[in-house]
Amino acid sequence: MARPYRPRKxxxxxxxxxxVARYPFVPTPTLAAEWGxxxxxxxxxxxxLRIRKNRLPAPNALPIGSERVTNGGYLTRKVSNTGNWRTDWVIAHHLVWTAAHGPIPDGFVVTFKDGNRFNVGLENLELSTxxxxxxxxxxxxYPPELRDVIRLHAQLKRKVDEHDSGPSATPVSSDGVTEGRQRPC
Known part of the structure; x- marks a missing residue:
């Protein structure tokens, strides 16, 4: 059976x-029924018209200003509610540093002087490469015993390098060219 013809509205x-006023907030089937x-x-x-449905946060979503700990052990703070967790949550010590000193330059990181990742006070933060x-x-x-071995190995390596960097085994002439080689013409 064919559909009855309906003229386009x-x-x-x-x-x-x-x-524009109702589409973001009202379910589309409801609007269809109301408007025919x-x-x-x-x-x-x-x-x-590029109108999008409002994406409301999940009912269990945390409010802006909430804090949580990442898997890496860093304290993060919620700064927006866009639904994109990468922009919504910011590392807390980065927020504190940028509020006091401006953006973190490329090649630098904000570190904790006392090593405590929960102590995000400005007096505990420093900028390091x-x-x-x-x-x-x-x-x-490494365990302390192995650290001692690593230190001794580094000292031994320095001594060997100092010994090897003594007088050169290959004689060099007064003009800086290694003897025994032909100079290009």
């Missing part, structure tokens, strides 16, 4: 105003 300026239009027609007009942080902390992952 044109969108009037008043209809468009109603759509197919839901697909309402959706396509909203898409054409990534290489300084690596030099400071790579050693701590």
């Amino acid at each position: 044109r969108w009037t300026p008043a209809d468009l105003e109603r759509l 239009r197919p839901a697909a027609s309402i959706r396509s007009k909203a898409e054409e 990534s290489s300084e942080v690596f030099k400071r902390h790579w050693f701590e992952k």
